[in-house]
Amino acid sequence: MAARSSEDPLTRAMELPKGTTTETRAARHQLEALAKQTSNEIDDWLKRDAAVAKRNRQVRLLLLGQAESGKSTMLKNMRLVYAKEEFQNERLNWPPIIHYNVLRMTATVIRLVEDAILEQDAHPPTRPSASSNDVTHPHPGTFTNEHRVLCLRLKPLLEVEAGMSKHLVQSLYRRPGEEVCVHSYFSWTKHFQSVRHSRADALKTEVKRVLNGSCSTITQLWHDPIVRRLLQDQGFQPEHEAGFFLDELERITALDYEPTDLDVCKARLKTIGITETQLRVRLPFGHTDWVVIDVGGSRTQRAAWKPFFEDVHAIVFLAPLSAFNQTLEEIPGVNRLEDSMLLWTDISSSPLLARAHLILFLNKIDLLRKKLERGIKFGSFVRTYEGPNDCDAVCKYMKKRFLSIYKEGLEKLKESEKASTSRIIKSFFTSALDLTSTREVIMQVESSILHDNLSNSKMI
Ligand SMILES: Nc1nc2c(ncn2[C@@H]2O[C@H](COP(=O)(O)OP(=O)(O)OP(=O)(O)O)[C@@H](O)[C@H]2O)c(=O)[nH]1
Numbered sequence: 001m002a003a004r005s006s007e008d009p010l011t012r013a014m015e016l017p018k019g020t021t022t023e024t025r026a027a028r029h030q031l032e033a034l035a036k037q038t039s040n041e042i043d044d045w046l047k048r049d050a051a052v053a054k055r056n057r058q059v060r061l062l063l064l065g066q067a068e069s070g071k072s073t074m075l076k077n078m079r080l081v082y083a084k085e086e087f088q089n090e091r092l093n094w095p096p097i098i099h100y101n102v103l104r105m106t107a108t109v110i111r112l113v114e115d116a117i118l119e120q121d122a123h124p125p126t127r128p129s130a131s132s133n134d135v136t137h138p139h140p141g142t143f144t145n146e147h148r149v150l151c152l153r154l155k156p157l158l159e160v161e162a163g164m165s166k167h168l169v170q171s172l173y174r175r176p177g178e179e180v181c182v183h184s185y186f187s188w189t190k191h192f193q194s195v196r197h198s199r200a201d202a203l204k205t206e207v208k209r210v211l212n213g214s215c216s217t218i219t220q221l222w223h224d225p226i227v228r229r230l231l232q233d234q235g236f237q238p239e240h241e242a243g244f245f246l247d248e249l250e251r252i253t254a255l256d257y258e259p260t261d262l263d264v265c266k267a268r269l270k271t272i273g274i275t276e277t278q279l280r281v282r283l284p285f286g287h288t289d290w291v292v293i294d295v296g297g298s299r300t301q302r303a304a305w306k307p308f309f310e311d312v313h314a315i316v317f318l319a320p321l322s323a324f325n326q327t328l329e330e331i332p333g334v335n336r337l338e339d340s341m342l343l344w345t346d347i348s349s350s351p352l353l354a355r356a357h358l359i360l361f362l363n364k365i366d367l368l369r370k371k372l373e374r375g376i377k378f379g380s381f382v383r384t385y386e387g388p389n390d391c392d393a394v395c396k397y398m399k400k401r402f403l404s405i406y407k408e409g410l411e412k413l414k415e416s417e418k419a420s421t422s423r424i425i426k427s428f429f430t431s432a433l434d435l436t437s438t439r440e441v442i443m444q445v446e447s448s449i450l451h452d453n454l455s456n457s458k459m460i
């Protein structure tokens, strides 16, 4: 071996002359180590430089807003616009989550009805007259044996729900009684692909079979007028809790069910942590890469947002106007709309975001309209509002409030000489489940951001 290496011209050239002292050898090794270290540092520096150059070419958008404001839904809409094929290829990963939404909703209804029956048994309602004392004609509005039978027949679903969260969503996070969360959309879809042929796959099939078999019983419970009244009395807002899937149960529990784009957008999976999604926006003369950053919106997660403020080009802030009569899940006493306005105040006046454009989505307008039409008084929750209880008037009022908060923030930034003169503010009324109108809004946002990007790079 030694003879062969001394025949190699490079090895021979590197060899020290015969008679070299130990000190010279040590100095030579030290020099070689130093050269290697310098070379590694240059490689690292070049890599970092390339990463910075790539980052500079990207447009970074940060989606912000309280939990359930519609951030992940807006990201799905963006993927539908800019990465439609990829989005649609992933559609088949979604039935377990949609079925999980159905199971969770059904389990909640069963538990509420069971509790109400127990309460009724403990304190039977007083009957209006002696004639209605007949057990075969119970007092209207009370739960009957039929309700008990429905709950009993659906009881196995509670176990299926628990099994589903245990086995199917191993990469997701959940504390007992809490909503399942996703840490990262992509690790989640990979997880589902990797378990496709495993034991979890059998459970997915079982869930499909059980839901298909229980479809008519769930529908009966869901549409029962006494159950409906109970849900209403409990302040339960099915439109916020994936109740929309129970309205289409036959289609969604069919054995050959394939979700539509809208079903995927409707599916609820709470975000924990931060996910970055790269989208390629094609232009007539090339493309730009957008990185859309989606975050978890609950109060405990907001501290994790700050590191992403630094090099972001635009904040897309979602404020769900329909939440005017709801409180935060994490802090029950706090009104959601008030929380949105406080959050917007912080964002508008944050020196870290002084150079970022602000895109305001006043979201869930479809739900706002439904609530107002149902007679829920906006002015009872937002005391400063004195206008009519109609959607257009409320939207106009809320837009004014949000824009005046923005202006106050801008004044503060100007005082500290942090305000950027090129900062754009745009506001839109959105219903993120109306895919056509949301697409148009996304295109308008695209042209505002691109226009600014091009003018900054002195191309126009
Ligand atoms: N009707 C209606 N539902 C919406 C709208 N936007 C979002 N949703 C629904 O509201 C629920 C919550 O939306 P998400 O996008 O998961 O909310 P998020 O802001 O990402 O919430 P976190 O991940 O918890 O921070 C989902 O079931 C959506 O389908 C809307 O404009 N109208």
Ligand SMILES: [Mg+2]
Pocket (backbone or CB within 6 Å): 071, 072, 073, 269, 270, 271, 294, 295, 296
């Ligand atoms: Mg989310």
